[in-house]
Amino acid sequence: MALSQVEVLPNGLTLAVEERPWTPGVALQLLLPVGAVNDPEGMEGAASLLEGWLWKGAGSRDARALADAFDELGVRRASSSALEHTTFTAQFLAEKLEAVLLLFADLLLRPHLPTQALEAVRQVALQELASLEDQPPKKMFAALRRAVFLSNHGRDPSGNKAHLESISAEALREDFARRYAPRGAILALAGGITFERAKEAVLNALGAWSGSGAGYPPIELSPPHAIHLEQNTAQVQIGLIYPDVSFDHPEFYSARLAAQVLSGGSSSRLFTEVREKRGLVYSVYAVPNGVKGYSYLTAYAGTTPERAEETLRVMQAEIARLSEGVREEELERTKIGLRASLVMQEESSRLQVASITRDLYMMGRVRTLEEIEAQIAAVDLTRINRYLAANPYQNPWIATLGPRKLVAA
Amino acid sequence: MALSQVEVLPNGLTLAVEERPWTPGVALQLLLPVGAVNDPEGMEGAASLLEGWLWKGAGSRDARALADAFDELGVRRASSSALEHTTFTAQFLAEKLEAVLLLFADLLLRPHLPTQALEAVRQVALQELASLEDQPPKKMFAALRRAVFLSNHGRDPSGNKAHLESISAEALREDFARRYAPRGAILALAGGITFERAKEAVLNALGAWSGSGAGYPPIELSPPHAIHLEQNTAQVQIGLIYPDVSFDHPEFYSARLAAQVLSGGSSSRLFTEVREKRGLVYSVYAVPNGVKGYSYLTAYAGTTPERAEETLRVMQAEIARLSEGVREEELERTKIGLRASLVMQEESSRLQVASITRDLYMMGRVRTLEEIEAQIAAVDLTRINRYLAANPYQNPWIATLGPRKLVAA
Numbered sequence: 001m002a003l004s005q006v007e008v009l010p011n012g013l014t015l016a017v018e019e020r021p022w023t024p025g026v027a028l029q030l031l032l033p034v035g036a037v038n039d040p041e042g043m044e045g046a047a048s049l050l051e052g053w054l055w056k057g058a059g060s061r062d063a064r065a066l067a068d069a070f071d072e073l074g075v076r077r078a079s080s081s082a083l084e085h086t087t088f089t090a091q092f093l094a095e096k097l098e099a100v101l102l103l104f105a106d107l108l109l110r111p112h113l114p115t116q117a118l119e120a121v122r123q124v125a126l127q128e129l130a131s132l133e134d135q136p137p138k139k140m141f142a143a144l145r146r147a148v149f150l151s152n153h154g155r156d157p158s159g160n161k162a163h164l165e166s167i168s169a170e171a172l173r174e175d176f177a178r179r180y181a182p183r184g185a186i187l188a189l190a191g192g193i194t195f196e197r198a199k200e201a202v203l204n205a206l207g208a209w210s211g212s213g214a215g216y217p218p219i220e221l222s223p224p225h226a227i228h229l230e231q232n233t234a235q236v237q238i239g240l241i242y243p244d245v246s247f248d249h250p251e252f253y254s255a256r257l258a259a260q261v262l263s264g265g266s267s268s269r270l271f272t273e274v275r276e277k278r279g280l281v282y283s284v285y286a287v288p289n290g291v292k293g294y295s296y297l298t299a300y301a302g303t304t305p306e307r308a309e310e311t312l313r314v315m316q317a318e319i320a321r322l323s324e325g326v327r328e329e330e331l332e333r334t335k336i337g338l339r340a341s342l343v344m345q346e347e348s349s350r351l352q353v354a355s356i357t358r359d360l361y362m363m364g365r366v367r368t369l370e371e372i373e374a375q376i377a378a379v380d381l382t383r384i385n386r387y388l389a390a391n392p393y394q395n396p397w398i399a400t401l402g403p404r405k406l407v408a409a
Numbered sequence: 410m411a412l413s414q415v416e417v418l419p420n421g422l423t424l425a426v427e428e429r430p431w432t433p434g435v436a437l438q439l440l441l442p443v444g445a446v447n448d449p450e451g452m453e454g455a456a457s458l459l460e461g462w463l464w465k466g467a468g469s470r471d472a473r474a475l476a477d478a479f480d481e482l483g484v485r486r487a488s489s490s491a492l493e494h495t496t497f498t499a500q501f502l503a504e505k506l507e508a509v510l511l512l513f514a515d516l517l518l519r520p521h522l523p524t525q526a527l528e529a530v531r532q533v534a535l536q537e538l539a540s541l542e543d544q545p546p547k548k549m550f551a552a553l554r555r556a557v558f559l560s561n562h563g564r565d566p567s568g569n570k571a572h573l574e575s576i577s578a579e580a581l582r583e584d585f586a587r588r589y590a591p592r593g594a595i596l597a598l599a600g601g602i603t604f605e606r607a608k609e610a611v612l613n614a615l616g617a618w619s620g621s622g623a624g625y626p627p628i629e630l631s632p633p634h635a636i637h638l639e640q641n642t643a644q645v646q647i648g649l650i651y652p653d654v655s656f657d658h659p660e661f662y663s664a665r666l667a668a669q670v671l672s673g674g675s676s677s678r679l680f681t682e683v684r685e686k687r688g689l690v691y692s693v694y695a696v697p698n699g700v701k702g703y704s705y706l707t708a709y710a711g712t713t714p715e716r717a718e719e720t721l722r723v724m725q726a727e728i729a730r731l732s733e734g735v736r737e738e739e740l741e742r743t744k745i746g747l748r749a750s751l752v753m754q755e756e757s758s759r760l761q762v763a764s765i766t767r768d769l770y771m772m773g774r775v776r777t778l779e780e781i782e783a784q785i786a787a788v789d790l791t792r793i794n795r796y797l798a799a800n801p802y803q804n805p806w807i808a809t810l811g812p813r814k815l816v817a818a
Contacts, residue, residue, distance in 0.1 A: 022431055023756055024752050025752060025753040025756060055675070055685075056685075063685065064676065064681070067674070067675040067685075068676045068738070070674070070676075071674040071675060071676045071742040071746055072738075072741070072742050072745060073745070074745040074746050074748065074749030076674075076749070076750060076753070077675065091749075092749060093749055093752060093753075119688065120684075120685065120686060120687060121688065122688065123687075123688030123689070124684060124690070124691055127644075127688070127689075127690055127691040127711075127712060127713065128691040130643050130644055130713055131643070131691055131692075131711055133642070133643035133644070134545045134642045134643050134644050134711075135544075136543050233542070233543045234539050234542035234543050235536075235539055235540050235542070235543050265476070265479070265480040265485075266464070266479055266486065267473065267476035267477045267479075267480045272473070272476070275529075275533060276472065276476075276529065277529060278532075279528065279530065279531065279532025279533045279536070280532070280536075281536055282534075282536040282537040282540055283540075302543075303536060304536065304539055329477070329481075332481070333477060333480040333481050334480075336480070336481060336482070336483040337480055337483050337485070339483065340434075340483030340484070340485070340500075340501060340502055341485060343433050343434060343502060344433070344434040344485070344500050344502075346433075347432055347434060347756070347757065347758065348756065348757055349756065
């Protein structure tokens with residue numbers, strides 16, 4: 001198994017490299033602490049606009065030449081801004097590493113941010129925001145997060161329409177200068193490269209980058225409550241958020257295993273009770289989720305208005321029932337499934353860099369496969385059931401979206 | 410690079426194995442020629458119902474024990490039915506190969522198909538169909554395919570509501586006996602196994618399986634025309650389908666490269682002209698697509714009602730402009746990008762089995778990486794531009810969905 005080496009470079013950028021000498025490609029993921037959560041007041045959507053605007057020319061290249069340069073290196077790339085981060089991902093052949101990093105250095109250190117290109121960027125962001133209206137599950141979850149957080153963590157990463165329309169080029173350039181910085185940024189590389197080569201290439205390309213970035217605001221929660229969005233949809237969207245334990249909690253792996261019993265495989269409780277036995281939904285799941293400093297369990301189902309009440313009731317009952325404990329064979333199956341997933345995930349450089357950056361962001365270090373396996377093995381039936389009895393999943397925030405109201409708010 | 414070995418077993422099942430001794434896992438994909446296109450008349454949705462019903466018990470196990478058995482082996486699995494196929498995928502550790510194949514043998518040869526479980530399966534299928542209403546892009550594409558094909562190829566894989574509600578258990582069991590058969594089925598395995606071991610395990614599990622399946626109806630096209638679906642959405646959904654050349658055409662790779670110039674990377678024409686320069690949309694693309702025996706190019710955009718006409722006009726103009734040829738540097742970039750994608754795709758067993766089954770289904774053989782690279786290298790500027798001049802992309806079928814009509818039908 002490949003191990004990742006991690007080093008914080010003098011300018012504050014965290015570099016992680018996983019050497020995978022058997023692969024011809026390299027996967028790159030760069031996480032910048034620039035997201036909706038630290039968009040300046042009155043500028044919700046600034047991170048989204050910046051991410052689009054960056055591509056409008058950098059270093060010696062205009063927008064067209066910049067896109068061409070990435071394509072000429074055979075780079076598959078994507079970038080997006082979300083609640084806590086702006087993320088850049090790329091996959092390319094190992095021999096192109098140095099050239100690809102120099103292009104990213106232009107993008108991050110020397111973008112043109114030309115005024116005349118901002119209008120098209122703004123229009124794309126407004127189109128993205130408008131498209132949420134036609135995606136009921138996404139719209140419901142945006143409202144649910146708004147209901148959970150009093151702090152900026154409840155913001156919609158797509159931004160605010162009035163803000164998007166009014167943010168000026170000057171304000172965005174200032175915001176770029178302040179938030180795009182190496183301190184707090186995480187760059188992970190996995191593939192057919194060595195740590196030494198990667199470090200040299202990164203120092204050469206990004207060593208001169210400086211700045212300390214924006215940081216994150218403290219988390220504030222609202223008391224659990226239920227909301228309903230009325231919309232003339234065919235299905236009712238149901239979302240639930242339950243408080244959960246974080247990475248640093250001693251029973252973190254007990255909670256993870258419990259979530260798997262609930263929704264981890266074809267014999268999981270939610271799938272069996274809500275879909276397979278009752279045919280209430282096409283899709284139902286629960287998944288561990290969260291922001292840095294606050295973890296939660298998200299549950300989802302979409303169903304017809306006639307079946308929505310029963311669906312919500314069965315979901316809540318199954319989730320609450322975890323406090324009564326899990327069965328020995330459920331725990332064993334779950335452990336086997338998690339272990340197989342972990343081993344198979346190792347095959348993909350792309351999944352590995354995503355997992356490395358997540359670990360570094362959430363915990364400040366990268367867990368090894370061995371560590372995770374040992375932690376999972378250490379959770380026995382007594383331990384997980386004691387944990388579940390003492391920490392029942394209860395008092396969720398609830399959001400529904402559809403033609404009818406289901407829950408008394 | 411791993412090579413796949415292919416053998417048609419005595420019962421007609423095609424087995425393909427790619428030995429990847431460096432990986433601990435195995436990816437499996439089984440393609441059965443059971444889809445909406447050969448659903449019996451009056452039973453549209455039968456393939457979808459069967460795929461769900463199969464899991465309700467098989468061999469010595471009831472539904473619950475069957476799901477448990479897969480989970481106990483640490484199998485990550487999925488199954489779905491689509492227009493031309495029912496597909497089963499699984500990923501598991503190599504040591505579980507024999508046990509996993511025996512479970513699939515129960516599923517395919519000895520399902521219980523119990524009457525009392527059909528109702529829940531039917532409800533899930535109806536829920537899936539209903540959820541299309543809330544997914545405007547999917548709904549638009551379903552209507553567009555219905556407009557293109559006069560034959561069953563225009564059917565919606567989710568089925569027909571009245572049919573789903575009325576199909577009887579007896580009719581479904583007969584349909585299962587007729588269509589679930591090894592002839593025409595394709596099983597691909599890639600991972601830490603040898604061909605010999607895989608063949609022995611497959612013969613042991615599935616050697617007794619027999620039958621010749623249903624085959625496919627001939628393709629019938631309608632003349633190109635435009636349709637509009639009126640729906641009160643925030644965005645207008647735009648879909649275009651252009652006739653294209655198939656795998657067996659001598660200029661197949663010229664067409665593939667042209668599609669990449671159009672929509673293959675960040676410097677591609679559609680992305681540049683529709684999104685980056687004009688900010689008309691958040692998402693726009695064109696992608697080669699098709700059914701066995703008929704290939705087409707699908708183009709998509711979603712935009713606000715005010716910008717829909719311009720978006721449609723610019724898309725059509727860019728696609729038509731291919732007939733004027735591509736530039737040398739566009740062709741070169743595209744070749745580099747395709748080659749990098751191919752090399753990096755090799756890393757994933759899961760992507761490899763998907764590509765193997767697709768090749769076997771569409772062409773009856775598996776292309777090697779070397780073959781594809783040589784074919785791409787052989788397309789020079791003169792050749793691709795001669796092809797594009799002689800075969801302009803024109804006369805599309807057009808579908809729009811949204812509050813306003815755009816195109817005179």
